[in-house]
Structures are given as structure tokens and as C-alpha cells.
Amino acid sequence: MGASNYIFSRDEFLDLIVYELYPRSFLDSNGDGIGDLNGIFEKLDYLQELGVNAVWLCPIYKSPNKDNGYDVADYREIAKEFGSFADFKRLRDGLHARGMKLIMDLVFNHTSSEHTWFQQAKTDRNNPYHDYYIWADTPPNDWKSCFGGSAWEYNEATKEYYLHSFAIEQPDLNWENPSVRKECQKIVDFWVQQGVDGFRCDVLDFISKDFKTGKMYAGPRLHEYIHELFGRRETEKLFTVGECQSSDKEMLLIAGKERKELSTVFQFDHINLIGLNKYLPHAFTLEEVKNVLVKWQNFTQENDLIYTLFTDNHDQPYFLSKTGYGDDYRYECATMLATMFYLLRGIPFLYQGQEYGAVNPVYSSIEDFRDVEAMRYYNEHKNTESSKQIVSALNQGGRDNARRPIAWTKNKANAHGFSQETPWIPLHSCAEEINLERDKNAEKSVWEFYRKLLALRKSSTVIRRGSFCDLTENRQGCFLYERALGEKKVIVICNFENRQTLLLPNALQQNTFRLILTNHADTLPFSKDFRPFEIAVYESL
Ligand code: GLC
Numbered sequence: 001m002g003a004s005n006y007i008f009s010r011d012e013f014l015d016l017i018v019y020e021l022y023p024r025s026f027l028d029s030n031g032d033g034i035g036d037l038n039g040i041f042e043k044l045d046y047l048q049e050l051g052v053n054a055v056w057l058c059p060i061y062k063s064p065n066k067d068n069g070y071d072v073a074d075y076r077e078i079a080k081e082f083g084s085f086a087d088f089k090r091l092r093d094g095l096h097a098r099g100m101k102l103i104m105d106l107v108f109n110h111t112s113s114e115h116t117w118f119q120q121a122k123t124d125r126n127n128p129y130h131d132y133y134i135w136a137d138t139p140p141n142d143w144k145s146c147f148g149g150s151a152w153e154y155n156e157a158t159k160e161y162y163l164h165s166f167a168i169e170q171p172d173l174n175w176e177n178p179s180v181r182k183e184c185q186k187i188v189d190f191w192v193q194q195g196v197d198g199f200r201c202d203v204l205d206f207i208s209k210d211f212k213t214g215k216m217y218a219g220p221r222l223h224e225y226i227h228e229l230f231g232r233r234e235t236e237k238l239f240t241v242g243e244c245q246s247s248d249k250e251m252l253l254i255a256g257k258e259r260k261e262l263s264t265v266f267q268f269d270h271i272n273l274i275g276l277n278k279y280l281p282h283a284f285t286l287e288e289v290k291n292v293l294v295k296w297q298n299f300t301q302e303n304d305l306i307y308t309l310f311t312d313n314h315d316q317p318y319f320l321s322k323t324g325y326g327d328d329y330r331y332e333c334a335t336m337l338a339t340m341f342y343l344l345r346g347i348p349f350l351y352q353g354q355e356y357g358a359v360n361p362v363y364s365s366i367e368d369f370r371d372v373e374a375m376r377y378y379n380e381h382k383n384t385e386s387s388k389q390i391v392s393a394l395n396q397g398g399r400d401n402a403r404r405p406i407a408w409t410k411n412k413a414n415a416h417g418f419s420q421e422t423p424w425i426p427l428h429s430c431a432e433e434i435n436l437e438r439d440k441n442a443e444k445s446v447w448e449f450y451r452k453l454l455a456l457r458k459s460s461t462v463i464r465r466g467s468f469c470d471l472t473e474n475r476q477g478c479f480l481y482e483r484a485l486g487e488k489k490v491i492v493i494c495n496f497e498n499r500q501t502l503l504l505p506n507a508l509q510q511n512t513f514r515l516i517l518t519n520h521a522d523t524l525p526f527s528k529d530f531r532p533f534e535i536a537v538y539e540s541l
């Protein structure tokens with residue numbers, strides 16, 4: 001029991017339905033206000049009932065939590081607040097016993113400044129670990145940290161600067177150093193031996209910098225490094241998904257079938273529609289989202305690549321909020337988005353909270369925020385903007401939006417079922433209205449819809465393995481597509497916000513298709529009239 005069953009084929013990757021889980025905010029089992037591994041263990045049946053078959057755990061390693069675990073102090077130890085190594089094994093076995101895969105987060109661009117490597121490295125230029133990090137006598141460029149401020153930080157003991165692409169407490173590892181690469185390989189192997197089935201690789205394109213052209217990421221040795229890390233005989237079959245900002249050319253290299261680099265990457269074009277300043281109100285349309293999806297469906301299909309289907313993650317405000325569903329259509333919009341994304345060709349990734357239609361909270365005080373990036377934003381703007389302005393920017397674009405605890409119950413007591421104690425971060429401001437229990441019992445339940453949708457995907461080889469074809473043509477305000485495998489077809493119709501009469505696709509014949517899924521109780525088969533965010537999914541007989 002417990003041994004890895006990680007060897008599954010590339011085709012089988014398309015059978016995955018992954019749930020991204022933010023352990024800190026999932027369920028607190030011991031009343032310290034922090035979600036933990038035993039909390040997750042308690043909810044394994046819940047996850048199975050939802051219909052996912054893999055869980056990606058955001059980092060659970062020992063960490064001072066400057067960046068909630070994305071600053072790792074020991075890659076082989078479980079953070080105390082999350083539990084013990086025995087708890088980890090119990091969770092792993094619980095997942096495997098239910099036929100679910102375990103995907104761990106690997107943070108290899110940087111360590112925590114409290115990692116022993118850095119503790120040693122910073123003491124002396126001659127320390128054997130010094131070269132594990134990136135140093136300069138004076139900053140060689142004006143690179144900015146992704147969280148704001150210079151990416152170079154002075155270190156008194158060696159009279160040098162070190163590079164940190166993220167927080168000051170997250171020094172970048174020097175991948176030019178073969179010892180660093182070896183250490184990372186050993187960490188991968190360690191977790192594979194612990195029965196882990198795959199990895200999500202944090203900001204992986206940052207591991208190679210381009211000092212010549214001054215680009216902080218996707219440097220000249222990126223592919224060599226990834227190939228060396230995962231292209232080995234022991235690891236080439238692993239499921240790996242990289243967080244990389246990838247163009248189509250990059251994706252061919254990094255996720256190409258024969259390349260032995262990654263299984264797939266997260267492609268962010270639809271997320272990037274929000275524009276360069278995420279703190280401003282978003283102005284993108286669903287039409288634009290559709291265009292991005294079609295482009296990538298076609299590209300990944302033509303090139304035999306695996307695409308990832310996601311709307312949300314722990315760094316993003318809820319996509320549902322970004323699309324402006326209005327007050328009346330939260331259920332309809334949530335279920336339409338789920339249909340639009342998760343019946344496409346690729347691997348669905350759900351983020352916790354989506355399954356009950358969670359939306360962004362609205363807070364009025366900086367005290368309600370925790371994220372390192374938010375704190376940085378606050379400090380940089382507090383002299384020029386009112387706290388009201390700052391907080392409203394954070395409500396719009398901050399990362400805490402999706403990091404608030406799951407509201408399990410409708411009763412306010414015990415932080416809506418999340419914890420016996422005060423949670424590490426306040427719950428969603430709207431938890432009384434939007435919570436799992438209420439949603440489950442509602443006539444229009446997002447949760448029930450997700451269950452049906454995921455069950456459909458699980459039961460349909462056409463949806464999992466079939467080809468994609470856009471059928472939208474010149475219809476406006478909607479997305480129509482077909483999935484096909486041999487003679488079998490599935491046709492998906494997603495209407496956007498406006499009520500309208502749609503010309504049904506020619507292929508959709510009454511005598512050869514049947515309606516298999518809608519998000520309204522009273523949708524008439526083959527009806528052309530679509531209400532706001534109404535969907536209809538048909539299957540060939
Ligand atoms: C990734 C993570 C994010 C983290 C950053 C630095 O973008 O998703 O949460 O802050 O990398 O590790």
C-alpha cells in the first residue's frame with residue numbers, strides 16, 4: 001500500500017480530473033485555525049463524490065510561510081502546522097485507496113532564506129553552498145521582483161547582492177551549478193519513492209535566466225535543465241505540469257511528446273486577458289475567452305500536445321467574479337464556465353471553492369489581508385493612495401481572494417465548519433450567503449452540476465480522448481463545439497450573457513442526438529432559445 005502507481009500512460013493523462021487544494025484553507029482538524037493534512041483526509045470521500053481523480057496539493061513542506069509555503073525551508077519535511085510525515089502517508093494511502101492520484105508542488109526556482117543551503121551560502125563567499133545561489137558585487141541589471149521592488153538584495157556578510165525573483169526571503173537557486181540540479185533530482189526521486197504520482201512545477205521557466213538579453217525567465221538553458229530533471233529513465237513517465245508563461249513555440253519544446261521534458265504546462269492566455277494591471281477592473285469578454293480557447297484547442301490538437309483546462313488557482317481572483325455574472329446569474333454563469341472549459345480536450349483542473357460557486361469577497365480593511373504580495377502593494381502605495389483605494393485594488397486583483405477558507409456549512413459557528421478557532425485569514429465576506437451546505441441544498445446547486453459534469457466526462461471516452469472542432473462559426477455571444485471519436489459525437493452549446501435565439505449546428509439532428517446535460521431544469525431538447533448562460537450538451541445516439 002502506498003507505493004507509487006505513477007506510471008500511467010500519456011493517453012491516461014487525459015483521464016485526469018485534478019482538484020487543486022490549498023491546504024491552509026481547506027479544513028482545520030485540530031483547531032489552530034490552519035487547514036491541515038488530517039482535515040484533507042476527512043474530506044477524501046467528499047472529493048471522490050465530487051468526481052475528481054487527482055489532487056494537487058499546494059506546498060506542504062517545512063516553511064516560514066513568507067509566501068505560504070512557496071518558500072521551502074526543507075524539501076523533505078512536512079510543515080508542522082500541516083501534520084506529521086505519518087499524516088502525509090495516511091493521506092497518500094487514502095487517495096490511492098480511492099483510485100486518486102497525488103500531485104505535489106515543486107518549488108525549485110528558489111528556496112526560503114531559512115533553508116540550510118542559504119543559511120550557509122550567505123555566511124562566506126567560500127562556503128560550499130555559496131554557489132547554490134546567484135550573487136553579484138553590484139546589481140548587474142534593474143530586474144524587479146515579481147512582488148515589487150528590486151530583485152537584488154544586499155547581504156552584509158559577503159558584501160554582495162543576491163537575486164530573488166519573488167520575495168526577499170525567496171533567494172533564487174543557481175541552476176548553472178550542477179550540484180543544485182543534482183539536489184533537485186534527488187528531491188524528485190525522494191517524493192516518487194514516497195508514492196507521489198506527479199508534480200506541479202512552480203514558476204519553472206524562471207530556473208534559466210537570460211543575463212545577456214536581460215530576460216528574467218525562459219533563458220537559454222531552460223530545456224536542458226528540465227530534460228535533465230525529468231527526462232531520466234526513472235522519471236520520464238511522470239505526470240508533470242509546469243507553471244510557465246508559454247508561447248506556442250515554447251509549448252512545443254517544453255511539452256512536446258518526444259521531448260521528455262514536461263507532460264504539459266498551464267497556458268495563461270485567457271487569464272492574461274485581464275491586462276497588465278490586475279488591480280484594475282477587468283474588461284475582457286467571454287467572446288475573447290472563447291477565442292483564446294479555440295486557438296489553443298486547435299494548436300494543441302494539431303501538435304499532439306496536452307492542454308490544461310483551468311479558470312482558477314491560488315494566485316487568481318475567482319474567474320467567476322471576473323466575468324461579471326451580475327447578481328442574478330451566479331449559478332448559471334458558474335455552471336456555464338465549467339461546461340465551456342471542462343468538456344474541452346485536455347486536463348481539467350478545478351480550484352477549491354469553484355464547486356460551490358465561490359466568488360471574490362469584498363473587504364474594507366488591510367487587516368483582512370495576508371498575502372506577501374498584498375502587503376508589498378500596501379507599503380508601496382500607502383503614501384500616495386487612501387487605504388480605501390488600496391483595499392479596493394486588492395479586492396479586485398489580490399491573491400487572497402481565492403485563499404480564504406472553504407465555507408463548509410451555512411451555520412456561522414466554527415468559521416462555517418472550517419475551524420474551531422479563528423482562521424488564519426478571515427473567511428469570505430459572503431460566506432453566509434455562499435457556502436457549500438447552502439449550495440448543496442439549493443434548487444440550483446453548482447455542486448450538483450459539477451458532479452454531473454465530471455461524471456459525464458468520466459463516462460465519456462469521446463470527451464476525454466476525442467478530437468475538438470469549433471462549431472461557433474459567425475454566431476455571436478456563444479461557444480459551440482464538437483468532440484468526436486470514431487462515429488461518436490458530443491456537441492456542446494454555451495450561451496453567454498445575453499438571451500438569444502441561436503441557429504443550431506447542422507450536425508445536430510433530432511433523430512441522431514439526444515440532450516444529456518443542461519443547467520436549467522426545463523430546457524427543451526433542440527430548443528433554439530437560450531437564456532443567459534444557458535448550456536446544452538448533446539450526444540450522438
Ligand atoms: C508561483 C506560485 C505563487 C508563488 C510564486 C513564487 O507563481 O503559484 O503562489 O508566490 O510562484 O513561488
Ligand code: CA
Nearest residue numbers: 028030034036
Ligand atoms: Ca490545523
